[in-house]
Amino acid sequence: MKKLIVATRGSRLALAQTHIVCRLLEEAGVETEIRTITTAGDRDRIHALVKIGGRGIFVREIERELLSGEADIAVHSAKDLPYQLASGLVIAGTPSQADPRDALVLLKERKLEAGSVVGTGSPRRIREISRVLPELVFRDIRGNVTTRLHKLERGEYDAIVLAMAGIQRLALDMEQFQIRPLSTEQVIPAGCQGIIGVECRQKDRELVRLLQQISDPETWRRFQWERQLFTSMKVDCSRPVGIHCRLLKSGRMELLAMVDGKRARRLGMEKEGKALCASLKEELYDRK
Numbered sequence: 001m002k003k004l005i006v007a008t009r010g011s012r013l014a015l016a017q018t019h020i021v022c023r024l025l026e027e028a029g030v031e032t033e034i035r036t037i038t039t040a041g042d043r044d045r046i047h048a049l050v051k052i053g054g055r056g057i058f059v060r061e062i063e064r065e066l067l068s069g070e071a072d073i074a075v076h077s078a079k080d081l082p083y084q085l086a087s088g089l090v091i092a093g094t095p096s097q098a099d100p101r102d103a104l105v106l107l108k109e110r111k112l113e114a115g116s117v118v119g120t121g122s123p124r125r126i127r128e129i130s131r132v133l134p135e136l137v138f139r140d141i142r143g144n145v146t147t148r149l150h151k152l153e154r155g156e157y158d159a160i161v162l163a164m165a166g167i168q169r170l171a172l173d174m175e176q177f178q179i180r181p182l183s184t185e186q187v188i189p190a191g192c193q194g195i196i197g198v199e200c201r202q203k204d205r206e207l208v209r210l211l212q213q214i215s216d217p218e219t220w221r222r223f224q225w226e227r228q229l230f231t232s233m234k235v236d237c238s239r240p241v242g243i244h245c246r247l248l249k250s251g252r253m254e255l256l257a258m259v260d261g262k263r264a265r266r267l268g269m270e271k272e273g274k275a276l277c278a279s280l281k282e283e284l285y286d287r288k
């Protein structure tokens with residue numbers, strides 16, 4: 001196969017994820033070249049994400065590179081994908097997943113108390129965390145993971161919320177911080193949180209096969225179920241939505257979801273997955 005041009009955002013996290021994918025491709029004998037794209041979401045660091053276009057903003061400009069042929073594959077955080085991909089494009093592989101949980105991050109010697117200010121702009125995180133810790137106050141925060149940690153260090157917030165996956169993949173020195181992971185039952189993660197998704201043109205059959213080949217099979221199954229629920233609900237991150245699938249030994253799986261504060265759970269065999277997703281959606285989804 002010819003050398004692959006790999007499109008990605010230029011943030012440290014995006015590049016760390018892209019390096020994971022490129023290493024797997026090189027191991028499979030394929031050469032890669034990285035092409036970094038600055039998206040609207042990267043340029044506008046002022047406005048709340050939900051105001052400048054929600055989930056799609058980090059993805060659309062990268063998809064354009066695939067459609068125009070400037071790039072062959074694109075690496076995404078699967079949780080940032082809009083429910084509808086650009087026509088002709090598919091997520092063909094999910095090479096790896098990290099810890100799916102969210103975490104509260106505080107400076108080492110600090111405690112959370114009534115009125116503590118938590119930096120997050122995510123309606124899902126606000127809804128879920130205030131359910132378990134109702135006395136906290138939330139204030140919007142923007143910027144990538146390292147910028148957010150600097151804002152915490154400078155005392156702009158008492159705590160911030162980060163995905164464990166981001167902390168792990170950046171391999172940051174967290175010496176001066178305490179990390180308090182929130183279980184997936186306490187705070188249902190965003191659908192596909194912690195999963196790397198690799199996108200390509202649907203018609204590139206050989207490439208689709210290659211990306212399947214470098215996928216982690218369990219991550220791929222988790223991706224399919226969470227993505228199925230997510231796309232069937234047609235929601236984006238401007239509404240509080242959490243989706244999480246746990247694959248248990250013995251072929252059973254647990255589906256957890258939350259929409260606008262309403263929660264539901266299903267447990268069943270994975271082969272009944274379609275029906276489980278449908279009934280979960282039925283219970284949660286406000287069709288009005």
Ligand SMILES: NCc1[nH]cc(CCC(=O)O)c1CC(=O)O
Nearest residue numbers: 077080162163165166193194195
């Ligand atoms: N919304 C930004 C974003 N997209 C993916 C991650 C982390 C990695 C992941 O969840 O896959 C983050 C940072 C965060 O939410 O803390």
